Amino acid sequence: MRFIRYAAAVVVSGLVAAGAQAQGWPEQVRFGGFGQGFGKPYGLAVLAIAQGKGFIADEFKGTPVKLSFEYFTGTGPAINEAIANKRLDFAQYGSLPNIVGRANGLPTRIVTSYGYTTIFGVARPDLPVKSFKDLKGRRVAVAKGTVLHWAFLKALEGNGLTLRDVTLLDLATADQLAALTAGSVDAVIGSSVLLSLRDKGLAKVFYSSHDIGPKAAGFGAITVTESFEQRYPEATQRVVRGLVRAAEWLGHEENREEALQIWTRSGVPYQALRDEYAGVALKDIFNPRIDAFFVSQYRDAVAFSQEQKLIRSGIDLQQWFLPRYVDQALDQLGLQGTWPRRDANGKPLEG
Known part of the structure; x- marks a missing residue:
C-alpha cells in the first residue's frame, strides 16, 4: 500500500x-x-x-x-x-x-x-570531576558558536555557574581530543566522538544529556x-x-x-x-x-x-x-x- x-x-x-x-x-x-x-x-x-x-x-x-x-x-x-x-x-x-x-x-x-545529538562531558581521569558543578575553576574546551556551546552554557546555568567560573577554550573536535590527552585542558563538552578517549582510559564521562532527555x-x-x-x-x-x-x-x-x-x-x-x-x-x-x-x-x-x-x-x-x-x-x-x-x-x- x-x-x-x-x-x-x-x-x-x-x-x-x-x-x-x-x-x-x-x-x-x-x-x-x-x-x-x-x-x-x-x-x-x-x-x-x-x-x-x-x-x-x-x-x-x-x-x-x-x-x-x-x-x-x-x-x-x-x-x-x-x-x-x-x-x-x-x-x-x-x-x-x-x-x-x-x-x-x-x-x-x-x-x-x-x-x-547527545551531549557528553568528559574530564581527565585524575581529576575529581563528577558533575558540572565540579568544573568551577577548571579549563574547559568546547567548539564556540556550535550547538555544543549552547548546551554547555545551558548546563552551566542549570548548575548555578556562569562563564566567569570557568576558563573556556575554543577548540575544534580533533584539537579537543589532543588537548585533553596532553592535559592542557581539564574537561571537554562535545559529541560521542569523545567516548573514544574514555575507551582508551584517557578520560571519564561525567555528563550525558541522554540521562536527562531530549530537552537537554x-x-x-x-x-x-x-x-x-x-x-x-x-x-x-x-x-x-x-x-x-x-x-x-x-x-x-x-x-x-x-x-x-x-x-x-x-x-x-x-x-x-x-x-x-x-x-x-x-x-x-x-x-x-x-x-x-x-x-x-x-x-x-x-x-x-x-x-x-x-x-x-x-x-x-x-x-x-x-x-x-x-x-x-x-x-x-x-x-x-x-x-x-x-x-x-x-x-x-x-x-
Missing part, C-alpha cells in the same frame, strides 16, 4: 515538475553538514543516511540535477560562512549557529529537523536558502521527501547496524556511536516534523541566546519555518502516522 501511495505521489510530483520546468531545474544542489574534524567527506544524522542510501539521489532520477555534499571541520560557524558566500543550498547544522546566522541576516528557511540534548535543523526555495520549490520538495525517507528508514530497528556503519565514515568510532544510541529508538530521535515541540525548542534557544548576548535581536519563527514541505512529504509517502505531532513538552498529541 505504501509503495502504491508513493508511486502515485511521484506521478503527481511529476506533473508539478512539468510546471517547474519553465523555471528549469537547478544545475546542482549543494548540501553542507557538520563534520567531526577529521577531514572526512562524510557526516552524521539524517543527511548522511540520505546521501549514503541514495534517498535524495532517487528523487532526482530522470533530471539533469547533480548533487554535491560537503562536511565542514569548522561545523556551524563554517557552514554559516559558506551560506553567506553562496556555496550551499541546503545545510544540516545545530540550533545555535542556525539562530546566530538568521539573527545576523542570513537568508535561510528551516524545512525539517535533523533530530537531536543538542538539536538543529536542515535549512534551505531563501533564493533556492523560491526559485526551485519542486526541487526543494524532492530534497525534503528524500530526507523524510531517510528518517523513516532510520526508524526501522533492523537498519540500526547499517546506519552506524554509515556514520563511522565521518571518523567517529563505531563503539562511540553504538553507545550514544544504545537504549533509544532512532525513530524518536530522527523525527522530521516541525511541530510544537520543535518550535518550542527553538523559541527557548532564541530567548537564551538573547539573554547570553549571543544575538542582539529576536527572530520571527513563523517567518523562519517552512513546515509545508515536511507535511507534504508525509502525505505523499503515506507516513502521517509514523511520527505523531508533539506538544511543547514533547508529549504526543492524540488524534
Whole structure:
C-alpha cells in the first residue's frame, strides 16, 4: 500500500515538475553538514543516511540535477560562512549557529529537523570531576558558536555557574581530543566522538544529556536558502521527501547496524556511536516534523541566546519555518502516522 501511495505521489510530483520546468531545474544542489574534524567527506544524522542510501539521489532520477555534499571541520560557524558566500543550498547544522546566522541576516528557511545529538562531558581521569558543578575553576574546551556551546552554557546555568567560573577554550573536535590527552585542558563538552578517549582510559564521562532527555540534548535543523526555495520549490520538495525517507528508514530497528556503519565514515568510532544510541529508538530521535515541540525548542534557544548576548535581536519563527514541505512529504509517502505531532513538552498529541 505504501509503495502504491508513493508511486502515485511521484506521478503527481511529476506533473508539478512539468510546471517547474519553465523555471528549469537547478544545475546542482549543494548540501553542507557538520563534520567531526577529521577531514572526512562524510557526516552524521539524517543527511548522511540520505546521501549514503541514495534517498535524495532517487528523487532526482530522470533530471539533469547533480548533487554535491560537503562536511565542514569548522561545523556551524563554517557552514554559516559558506551560506553567506553562496556555496550551499541546503545545510544540516545545530540550533545555535542556525539562530546566530538568521539573527545576523542570513537568508535561510528551516524545512525539517535533523533530530537531536547527545551531549557528553568528559574530564581527565585524575581529576575529581563528577558533575558540572565540579568544573568551577577548571579549563574547559568546547567548539564556540556550535550547538555544543549552547548546551554547555545551558548546563552551566542549570548548575548555578556562569562563564566567569570557568576558563573556556575554543577548540575544534580533533584539537579537543589532543588537548585533553596532553592535559592542557581539564574537561571537554562535545559529541560521542569523545567516548573514544574514555575507551582508551584517557578520560571519564561525567555528563550525558541522554540521562536527562531530549530537552537537554543538542538539536538543529536542515535549512534551505531563501533564493533556492523560491526559485526551485519542486526541487526543494524532492530534497525534503528524500530526507523524510531517510528518517523513516532510520526508524526501522533492523537498519540500526547499517546506519552506524554509515556514520563511522565521518571518523567517529563505531563503539562511540553504538553507545550514544544504545537504549533509544532512532525513530524518536530522527523525527522530521516541525511541530510544537520543535518550535518550542527553538523559541527557548532564541530567548537564551538573547539573554547570553549571543544575538542582539529576536527572530520571527513563523517567518523562519517552512513546515509545508515536511507535511507534504508525509502525505505523499503515506507516513502521517509514523511520527505523531508533539506538544511543547514533547508529549504526543492524540488524534
